[in-house]
Amino acid sequence: MNYKDSFREYLGKNGLKVTQQREVILDEFLAAGSHLSTEELYRSIREKYPHIGYATVHRTLKLLAESGLAAPRHFGDGHTRYECSNEEQHHDHLICTICGAIIEFENPGIERLQEQVAAKHGFVIEQHRLEIYGRCSSCLAGKGKKEKK
Amino acid sequence: MNYKDSFREYLGKNGLKVTQQREVILDEFLAAGSHLSTEELYRSIREKYPHIGYATVHRTLKLLAESGLAAPRHFGDGHTRYECSNEEQHHDHLICTICGAIIEFENPGIERLQEQVAAKHGFVIEQHRLEIYGRCSSCLAGKGKKEKK
DNA sequence: GTTAAATTGAAATCCAATTTCAATTAGGGG
DNA sequence: CCCCTAATTGAAATTGGATTTCAATTTAAC
Numbered sequence A, B: 001m002n003y004k005d006s007f008r009e010y011l012g013k014n015g016l017k018v019t020q021q022r023e024v025i026l027d028e029f030l031a032a033g034s035h036l037s038t039e040e041l042y043r044s045i046r047e048k049y050p051h052i053g054y055a056t057v058h059r060t061l062k063l064l065a066e067s068g069l070a071a072p073r074h075f076g077d078g079h080t081r082y083e084c085s086n087e088e089q090h091h092d093h094l095i096c097t098i099c100g101a102i103i104e105f106e107n108p109g110i111e112r113l114q115e116q117v118a119a120k121h122g123f124v125i126e127q128h129r130l131e132i133y134g135r136c137s138s139c140l141a142g143k144g145k146k147e148k149k
Numbered sequence C: 001g002t003t004a005a006a007t008t009g010a011a012a013t014c015c016a017a018t019t020t021c022a023a024t025t026a027g028g029g030g
Numbered sequence D: 001c002c003c004c005t006a007a008t009t010g011a012a013a014t015t016g017g018a019t020t021t022c023a024a025t026t027t028a029a030c
Helices: A003-013 A020-031 A038-048 A054-066 A108-120 A137-141 B003-013 B020-031 B038-048 B054-066 B108-120 B137-141
Strands: A070-074 A080-084 A092-096 A102-105 A124-135 B070-074 B080-084 B092-096 B102-105 B124-135
Touching: A003 A020, A003 A054, A020 A038, A020 A054, A020 A080, A038 A054, A038 A080, A054 A070, A054 A080, A108 A124, A108 B108, A108 B124, A124 B108, B003 B020, B003 B054, B020 B038, B020 B054, B020 B080, B038 B054, B038 B080, B054 B070, B054 B080, B108 B124
Parallel strands: A092 A124, B092 B124
Antiparallel strands: A070 A080, A092 A102, A124 B124, B070 B080, B092 B102
């Protein structure tokens, strides 16, 4: 089942309605690269659909998160960003402190060690967050390539 | 050199002044357990020193962070928390989603794997943040032990 | 002691997130 | 297809922690 159907199903099961705005916002969310902030997605949508308000974008992103189709992230710039929860596998992030690029990665070895650490403290893991901040290869090579993410 | 002297040295080198408030706030910050929010530290200080304002606590914590004596953390409850940067070794956190307890841990193996991941992407690490959220042993055992951190 | 520069603290401001509320829309029932 | 009620929308207002403003005060160099 695709994203649109999943979202419609979630809405239906919860007595919520399928609206034009929600459809548009989901489409644009999927079309835009991941890790967009509410503000960025709103600006992007406003170009084609000037009648859609910021509050609706905000609320729809929260709905997507509740439905499990999107996941909120915080990378320290004060803006909540959302990414698609497409992959079944958990992933973490490399964030460039120069250009803001965000690279996803997976590492089962790290996950395994985390489980060991948790077990040692009698902890049961619900979720985790690993963010590595530094300089990406582009910024290290030609400084000034100013990739805007 | 102890914390107080380190802080005084930092202040001196930067043309800043050693004030009673800054001394008190550093003392209380060191005395209180780590991971206190600005608000929590302010409340704690206010009992003994009602004349010290929130803004001063806030500014002093930022100064401590700039001087390298404290490090700001964000654990998702919307409050900035500060911890002592005493240990030379980097550490990460286990956070209980029930009682809010925060446990520090170190794991060189995880650090090593992070370096490998970064290298694979041509990334140079500046810092990282690993937070593991879950249920601590106390909360798993006697539910209701309501440890308030 | 004098004095300029730094600091303080109460209040104001900032700003993203969130909520309010009147007008509009979805969609089940008839 | 129309009605009707609950859900939704969007502009504006509100929230809340972080930060700044600014007049009064304090530090510390001279």
